[in-house]
Amino acid sequence: MRERKSFIELPFVQSILAALLCILLGLLIGFLVLLAINPAGAGEGIMAIVKNFLTYPSVPAQLKYLGNTLVKASPLLMCALSINFCYKTGLFNIGCAGQYVVGAGACLYAALAFKMPWIVCLLLAVVVGGLWGCAVGLLKAYANVNEVISGIMLNWIGLYLVNMLLSLVKDSASPYTQKVASVNQGAIMPSLGLSNLFSNNKYVTIAVPLAILIAILIWVVLNKTKFGYEVQATGFNKEAARYAGMNEKRNIILTLVIGGALAGAGAAFLYLTGYEEWSVTQSSVPAMGFNGIAATFLGALNPIGTIFSSFFIQHITSGGAYLDKSVYPSQIADLITSIIIYLCGFVLFFKLALNKSISKRKEKKS
Amino acid sequence: MLHITKLFPGIVANDDITLQLRRGEIHALLGENGAGKSTLMSVLFGLYQAEKGEIRKDGKPVKIMNPNDANDLGIGMVHQHFKLVQCFTVLENIILGVETTKGGFLQKDEAKKKVMALSDKYGLSVNPDAKIEDITVGMQQRTEILKMLYRDNEILIFDEPTAVLTPQEIEELMAIMKNLAKEGKSILFISHKLNEIMEVADRCSVLRRGKYIGTVDIKDTNEQDLSRMMVGRDVKLVVDKEPAKPGKPILQVQGMTVASKAHSNNAVKNVSFTVREGEIVCIAGIDGNGQTEFVYGLTGLEPLVSGSLTLCGQDITKSSIRSRSKLLSHIPEDRHKHGLVLDYSLEYNMVLQRYYDPKFLSGGVFLNRKAIREYSNRLIQEFDVRSGEGSVTITRSMSGGNQQKAIIAREIDKDHQLLVAVQPTRGLDVGAIEYIHKALIKERDEGKAVLLVSLELEEVMNVSDRILVMYEGELVGELDPKTTTTEELGLYMAGAKREEVRA
Ligand SMILES: Nc1ncnc2c1ncn2[C@@H]1O[C@H](COP(=O)(O)OP(=O)(O)OP(=O)(O)O)[C@@H](O)[C@H]1O
Ligand SMILES: [Mg+2]
Numbered sequence: 114m115r116e117r118k119s120f121i122e123l124p125f126v127q128s129i130l131a132a133l134l135c136i137l138l139g140l141l142i143g144f145l146v147l148l149a150i151n152p153a154g155a156g157e158g159i160m161a162i163v164k165n166f167l168t169y170p171s172v173p174a175q176l177k178y179l180g181n182t183l184v185k186a187s188p189l190l191m192c193a194l195s196i197n198f199c200y201k202t203g204l205f206n207i208g209c210a211g212q213y214v215v216g217a218g219a220c221l222y223a224a225l226a227f228k229m230p231w232i233v234c235l236l237l238a239v240v241v242g243g244l245w246g247c248a249v250g251l252l253k254a255y256a257n258v259n260e261v262i263s264g265i266m267l268n269w270i271g272l273y274l275v276n277m278l279l280s281l282v283k284d285s286a287s288p289y290t291q292k293v294a295s296v297n298q299g300a301i302m303p304s305l306g307l308s309n310l311f312s313n314n315k316y317v318t319i320a321v322p323l324a325i326l327i328a329i330l331i332w333v334v335l336n337k338t339k340f341g342y343e344v345q346a347t348g349f350n351k352e353a354a355r356y357a358g359m360n361e362k363r364n365i366i367l368t369l370v371i372g373g374a375l376a377g378a379g380a381a382f383l384y385l386t387g388y389e390e391w392s393v394t395q396s397s398v399p400a401m402g403f404n405g406i407a408a409t410f411l412g413a414l415n416p417i418g419t420i421f422s423s424f425f426i427q428h429i430t431s432g433g434a435y436l437d438k439s440v441y442p443s444q445i446a447d448l449i450t451s452i453i454i455y456l457c458g459f460v461l462f463f464k465l466a467l468n469k470s471i472s473k474r475k476e477k478k479s
Numbered sequence: 480m481l482h483i484t485k486l487f488p489g490i491v492a493n494d495d496i497t498l499q500l501r502r503g504e505i506h507a508l509l510g511e512n513g514a515g516k517s518t519l520m521s522v523l524f525g526l527y528q529a530e531k532g533e534i535r536k537d538g539k540p541v542k543i544m545n546p547n548d549a550n551d552l553g554i555g556m557v558h559q560h561f562k563l564v565q566c567f568t569v570l571e572n573i574i575l576g577v578e579t580t581k582g583g584f585l586q587k588d589e590a591k592k593k594v595m596a597l598s599d600k601y602g603l604s605v606n607p608d609a610k611i612e613d614i615t616v617g618m619q620q621r622t623e624i625l626k627m628l629y630r631d632n633e634i635l636i637f638d639e640p641t642a643v644l645t646p647q648e649i650e651e652l653m654a655i656m657k658n659l660a661k662e663g664k665s666i667l668f669i670s671h672k673l674n675e676i677m678e679v680a681d682r683c684s685v686l687r688r689g690k691y692i693g694t695v696d697i698k699d700t701n702e703q704d705l706s707r708m709m710v711g712r713d714v715k716l717v718v719d720k721e722p723a724k725p726g727k728p729i730l731q732v733q734g735m736t737v738a739s740k741a742h743s744n745n746a747v748k749n750v751s752f753t754v755r756e757g758e759i760v761c762i763a764g765i766d767g768n769g770q771t772e773f774v775y776g777l778t779g780l781e782p783l784v785s786g787s788l789t790l791c792g793q794d795i796t797k798s799s800i801r802s803r804s805k806l807l808s809h810i811p812e813d814r815h816k817h818g819l820v821l822d823y824s825l826e827y828n829m830v831l832q833r834y835y836d837p838k839f840l841s842g843g844v845f846l847n848r849k850a851i852r853e854y855s856n857r858l859i860q861e862f863d864v865r866s867g868e869g870s871v872t873i874t875r876s877m878s879g880g881n882q883q884k885a886i887i888a889r890e891i892d893k894d895h896q897l898l899v900a901v902q903p904t905r906g907l908d909v910g911a912i913e914y915i916h917k918a919l920i921k922e923r924d925e926g927k928a929v930l931l932v933s934l935e936l937e938e939v940m941n942v943s944d945r946i947l948v949m950y951e952g953e954l955v956g957e958l959d960p961k962t963t964t965t966e967e968l969g970l971y972m973a974g975a976k977r978e979e980v981r982a
Contacts, residue, residue, distance in 0.1 A: 338844050342827070342834050349822045356780065356809070356817040357831045358801030 128413035131463035132422065135411065139453035146449060147441070154440035162449060165432035173312040178431075180311030184388050186427035187324040188213070191379025192405030193412065193419040194331050195372040199260075200414060201335060202368040203348035208249050208264025209376045210402025211271035216242040216377025217384050217399075218275030221391055224293050224300035224384075225282035231300045235381040242377015243370045245271060250369035254362035260369070268398045276393045289390035302385045320382035325420055327375070332416040344368060376402065404430070404454060411457035413464075422457070429453050483532035485518055487876070489867035492518040493529070494689040500634065505656060505666045507676040507697075509709050510686035511908045512880025513865040516669050517559055519686070520636050523667075524556040525549040536634075550577075555627030556636040559669075559879050559906075560815060561619050563611045569618070570594060570607035573626045590629075597628050601655055613741075615767065617648040624655070635659065636667045639879070641675055642906045645766045645934055653679050671880075671908045673702040685709050710910040718916045721924070723944040725755035728789075729897050729928035730777075735786035737769075737776040745784060746772035748952040754897065759919060759929040761943035763936075765972050769952035770932050771812060774901055777930075778809045780817075791896050804832060808895040810886055810903045812932075818886040819874050826855035826870035829889050862888035863914070879906045891918055898922055901932040916942050936965050950974045 140159060147155035161168060166178030192209050199206035206212075216238035223229040223237045245267060252258040284291050293300050302318035311317045335341040347354040347364055355361055379401070383389060408426050412418030433446030485493040492515040500506050508516050521527045523534065525543040533540050536552055543549050549556075563572050570587065573594055579586045591607055598605055603621040611619060620640060627635050637656070641649045656679055660666055670676055676683055677697060685692040685708045692708055706714040731753050739746035747769045754760045764770055775781035777788065779800040787796045790806050811817040819828050830839055830851050839854070841847045855870040864884045866872040874882060883906055890898065900919065904912045919942055922929055933939050939946055940960050948956040948971040955977035958968060970976040 337846060339835055339840060339846060340844070342846060346820045346823065346827075346831070350816075350820045352816050353818065353820050353831070355800065356778075356811060358799065358804050360799075360801075 125413075125415075127464055127467055128415070128418065128460070131460045131467055132411050132413065132418075132457075134463045134467070135456050135460050136425065136453070139456035142456065143449040143452050146452065147445070150445065151440055154437055158436050158441060159449075161435040161437070162429060162432035162446070165428050165435065168435050176310070177312040177314045180308070180314035180317040181388070182424070182427050182431045183311075183321050184314075184316045184318075184386055185383065185431065186424045187320045188379035188383040188401055189404055189408060189427050190324045190328060190419060190423035191375050191382060192402050193408035193423050194328055194416055195375035195379070196405050196409045197412070197414055197416055197419055198331055198335070198344075198375065199368050199372040200409065201341075201348045202344045202364060203351065204253070204260050204365065204368060204372075206246070206249075206264060206369065206372045207261050207402075207406075208246065208267050208369075209372065209405055210398045211264065211268035212242040212245045212373040212376035213380045213402045214268065214271040214275050214398060215245045216380030217391055218271075218278050219377070220300075220381040221290055221293070221384050222278055222282060224297050225291050228297045229300060231302050231385050234300050234385055235302070235378065238377040238381035239374045240377070242380070243374035245377070246369040246371070246373020247366060249373075250366035253369070254365045268402075272395075272398050275391070276395070279391050280393045283393055284390075288392045288394040290393065292387065292390060293385065294387040300385060301387050302382075316386045316388040318386050320386060324379075324382060327378070328416045328420050331375075335416065340367075376405075407454040407457040410460050413460055426454055426457065481533050481535065483519060483522055483529045483534075485515070485522055485527060485529045487518075487867050489869075489872075491689045492867075493522065493686075494691075495532070496686065496689075496691045498684055498691075498694075500665050500667060501681075502665055503660055503663045504681040505660050505668055505679050507680035507683040508667060508669045508686065509671075509673075509676060509683055509705060511688070511709060512884065512906075512911055513688075513878040514686040514709075514908075515689045516686060517638055517878060520556060520638055520667065520669065523549070523634075524554060524636060550630055550632070553631065553633040554636070555630060555632035555634070557620065557623040557627065557638060557640055559638040559642075561616075561623055563619055563622060565612045566610060568608050568610055569605050569614070569622045569625075572611060572622055573607075573629050575626075577630060594625060594629060597625055601628065601658060602651070603628075603655065616643045617645065620644065620648075620652070633663070634665050634667070638669045639671070639906060640668075641670055641672060642879075646936065647765070649675065671906065671912075673705050673909065676705065677702060687711065706909045709908065712910075714909050714913055716909065716913075717941050718913060718920065720920045720942075723758045723923060725758040725944075726926065727756060728753045729756050729791055730754040730930065731789040732777070733787045733789070735773070735776060735788065736784040737772045737781055738784050739772060744952075746952050747776060749786070750949075750952075750954050751786075752947055752954065752957075754928045754930055756896070756926045756928050757923055758944045759923050759931055759942055760945045760947060761931040761933060761939045762947050762949050763933065763939045763968060763972060764949035766934055768949050770901075770949055772952075773949070774809075774812065774899060774932060778807065778899060779803050805894070806896045808832075808890040808893050808898045810890045810898070810900040812901040814879075814882055814886055819882060821873075821875040823874060824870065825859070825864070825866060825872045825874055825877070825885060826851050828874050828885060829855040829858055829870075832889060832893055858885075858888040858892060861892075863911075864888060880908060880911060883907060884911060887915060887918070891922065895927065897928045897930060899930045899932070902934065903931070904935070904938060936968060939968070940965060948972055950977070 144155060144159045147158045166175050166182060169175050169178060192213055195209045196206050219241035220234040220238040223234045248267060249260050249263050252263045253260045279290050282290055302320050304318045308315050308317045343359045343364055347359060347361060404426055408419050408423045411422035430450045433450045436446045481497050483493050483496045496519060510516050518527065522529045525545045525548050534543060541552060570591055574590045579589060594607055603625055605618055605621050605625065640652060644652060656666055668680060680697050682694055682696055683705065684694040687709060733751050735747060735750045736745050737747040762770055772781065776783050779798065783796060787794060795803050815821065833839065839847050839850050852870055859869060862884050865881050866877045887903055904915050907915065919929055931943060943960055946958040946960055947954050956971040
């Protein structure tokens, strides 16, 4: 009697299809916007965004810029994992952005002011990010403060604290922090030969494989462990979790600590490669934490899925840089990538629509 | 409905079912848990599309693709688990989807007039301005009924409307249904309670495991025949039991007081009693007299205001839920709120109270899927929990009665000295009720203590060894089911009679 589900009815196939659909629609709308602004360059423009590093004709150059995309995709992946993990407990960790910020502050300060080795800097970022998450968790568990509100407030508090702290290790001539690589080479994460694979792109470090490993680890924790069982039960039905004697307060706090630690590590994965410096005059929270939300949903709330979605979102974002600046104003690149990222959030909606059309088609057949 | 067939993964929920509903009749639908009653009604209401078969109304074939189509054809449904918006008022829920607007603004006053007129006409008293989350289930149900009437529906589907009502409310509902039928409305009525079917229905159709068994005229049948048709064997409606042999005390409740969420007064006031091993003590009472809060206090879901609890000699007044659950099993009143994680598979729900047991873990951290699967399969087998795909079925897709059976299986099988069973047979078919009653008595005979909280007089009289009546949060009487009558019990429950109860 057991009827085998056809391929297209499998949940993960549907998630992938829905994600692809979102991406296509996002690209289409992006294209239309380009068309409206300046029809002449629209086709090339959208292609430039999609191609990203493939714009370069030579393979070594392609590899090098693929490396750059990977370097920036790793912190994004970590932020996505942070949001994904908390979401499973029913918490929306919008404070991820702030946890990322304090992680950046901690690791940069340790690297520049105290000349710590990279592993200590990384651990500090993890701890401080975790503490930032813990604050949200404590407020939620003991004072019933909504995690979105406390998260957003802590984002700003974190940003300005970090700006203040990092002013102490600022480059004298620019608003940026000193270059980690020149001040303290020991704080740069080791590459273990990985940079050779990407045409000696020195920014490619073990951060990339580490982020992927952590994604797999998070998947295992969620799906295979006792803790994951509790986390998801709480997310699905808080009352039932309480009835089953799960310690709700502890789980809320623990989840947010882990979420914060992941985001903090994400920051270290970027700033300890030397790819970027922190601008102490920035007055907005880095987009990383927010793009993590899109990556989470595009990845269908699955840690393994977010590996791919984070890469894609970073790919598009980096691709924006190749938009012809003589045809389009430079903000357009951000606009287009934002549109695409925004649509990525609609995966669940598309999945539902997909399901409906499949069952309709089946009916017609019978 | 002609030759309706509906498939779900792993199961034929409806297999070639033909059902005819006459104008102005009350047609009962009877069948075991998971027989496919709710599914069949959902097909009629457009929630599911049947794989085969057609639906005709007044002889004309119709296509019902969604509840809006059903509504256009005058078909309305009250679901087994209500579908009301909790934070809306009664009135807003009634007009939801068919609001009359003027220039984009809601015309609530007119709607309110119509609702009040309907409510007067059919004796469906509701407070239109109360929020759903604040009103009793009885009033929620009347809201659902008004919702159908407001839409001028002429075919009304009631899916187990009486499962959550008090006996008084059931009486009222029966009268309302008869009234509606007299006006020419046709009613489809699902219930597991044979006496209700005998009282209101004109005809009754029986389903068994998705198949149509037959339709009988109520005049020509009786409860025994109906249950035989439904289960395929004779069912004992009253279980036999030996006299109880109570031993040493298991649970001692001393001066327990629990606060109320709804009002400033306490919901449970200074309650004291003892439950011994080898006896079934029942807390009887009309719904809303503090039983729910009492159980919350006992199981640790709510803190006590004052008083103490002793379980097997240990003071558990301040213990955590987890540590109480080592000695206490709890079949909760609300299976969807507390009892189940609906989005988990059945096997995950089967271990909800003991996933942390080393038996179900490997290395102390990882879930041992194999052990969980084997355990769940055993419970499914023993308690006859029916579902489409066994252990891996998502619990949300199971029939209401089978969800309940899963909880009972889990709680009875878990190690415990005291079983707290709140409305354990709510929504179960007669065969399953017989099984559960036997299981409760077996618990008792094995020397465990059972505390049963029930609203069903019959269940109270049949199963318990001792009855404690709760009225407005106080214990007002202790009765022996062998020497008392249902009438007397009723008087105590209504607060007309009371005596001192001491621990
Ligand atoms: N949405 C669904 N997806 C998969 N299976 C389903 C779904 N709904 C119902 N089923 C299965 O179909 C069968 C019939 O379920 P249904 O809810 O109609 O039973 P029922 O007769 O109403 O039982 P009860 O008296 O317990 O409410 C059950 O085995 C159930 O597991
Ligand atoms: Mg049902």
